[in-house]
Amino acid sequence: MNKLSQHWKKFANGSIAALAGLTSSAYAVNDLPGGPAVRQLNLHVPATKLAADQANLHVFMMVICLVIFVAVFGVMFYSILKHRKSLGHKPAHFHESVKVEIAWTLAPFIIVIFMAIPATKTVIAQKDTSNADLTIKATGHQWRWGYDYIKGEGEGISFISSLDNEHRILSNSGAKGDMPDDYLLKVDNPLVVPVGKKIRIITTASDVIHSFAVPSFGIKQDAIPGFVRDTHFLAERTGMFYGQCQELCGKEHAYMPINVQVLSEADYAAWVQKKKAEAAPATAKNDAAAATQVAQAPASVKK
Numbered sequence: 001m002n003k004l005s006q007h008w009k010k011f012a013n014g015s016i017a018a019l020a021g022l023t024s025s026a027y028a029v030n031d032l033p034g035g036p037a038v039r040q041l042n043l044h045v046p047a048t049k050l051a052a053d054q055a056n057l058h059v060f061m062m063v064i065c066l067v068i069f070v071a072v073f074g075v076m077f078y079s080i081l082k083h084r085k086s087l088g089h090k091p092a093h094f095h096e097s098v099k100v101e102i103a104w105t106l107a108p109f110i111i112v113i114f115m116a117i118p119a120t121k122t123v124i125a126q127k128d129t130s131n132a133d134l135t136i137k138a139t140g141h142q143w144r145w146g147y148d149y150i151k152g153e154g155e156g157i158s159f160i161s162s163l164d165n166e167h168r169i170l171s172n173s174g175a176k177g178d179m180p181d182d183y184l185l186k187v188d189n190p191l192v193v194p195v196g197k198k199i200r201i202i203t204t205a206s207d208v209i210h211s212f213a214v215p216s217f218g219i220k221q222d223a224i225p226g227f228v229r230d231t232h233f234l235a236e237r238t239g240m241f242y243g244q245c246q247e248l249c250g251k252e253h254a255y256m257p258i259n260v261q262v263l264s265e266a267d268y269a270a271w272v273q274k275k276k277a278e279a280a281p282a283t284a285k286n287d288a289a290a291a292t293q294v295a296q297a298p299a300s301v302k303k
């Protein structure tokens with residue numbers, strides 16, 4: 001073995017060791033249900049019919065692409081190998097075959113229509129936000145989300161949802177040691193919704209463009225200042241689901257996760273009661289303060 005190959009062998013062994021070290025220490029996290037999985041290659045596990053349709057479409061399109069790829073390259077490589085000059089192949093001398101030209105115009109046309117029909121159906125379903133059971137406004141702020149329950153059970157509830165402070169501290173200290181599975185995805189106040197109900201999300205923003213996205217629900221909608229856009233989902237199972245702002249919105253873009261908690265109908269009703277009870281004393285206090293102000297107002301006007 002010469003010196004150079006010895007050097008490369010050493011280098012390769014070193015790299016493998018370093019890689020093994022990296023994978024075992026840096027990825028000591030587990031799959032996060034409703035969020036990303038370790039070494040995930042495909043889309044998130046769907047939690048809505050729309051997300052399942054998107055995943056099926058994705059596979060369907062990939063299979064068609066693969067078949068076309070194998071067929072085209074198969075014919076090409078077969079021709080190159082079998083019809084080469086060194087085998088004594090004599091080239092054919094025909095051109096302008098009407099039959100072939102019609103075939104290669106029609107075949108892609110049929111394939112495209114075949115792909116467009118299911119894709120169009122899904123895109124239309126994604127855009128249909130009518131007849132929602134619950135309407136929630138999601139406002140993107142630098143760098144947190146504001147949720148206002150506008151219509152349906154829980155109407156009037158509103159709160160701000162920010163990254164869990166523990167995670168911020170972990171990130172500031174260089175993300176060392178044992179990391180939680182929901183690292184940078186956990187928030188203080190998750191968006192709470194009932195299972196099996198059509199939830200319409202209205203998106204807007206107060207400063208720059210953000211994007212409200214939850215991969216397991218198959219939704220992603222830009223939140224644009226001064227504009228109102230909407231999307232919808234109907235979660236088919238309870239649990240925690242995670243997404244992130246998906247429009248680069250400034251230096252804390254990575255620190256404004258979307259955390260949706262899907263509850264059973266009964267649990268959701270209980271959560272609404274709890275939220276209303278929390279808000280009630282505050283509202284009463286505000287009303288009292290307003291009443292005092294009104295009572296004092298005429299006196300100051302008289303001066």
Ligand SMILES: [Cu+2]
Nearest residue numbers: 210211245249
């Ligand atoms: Cu953002």
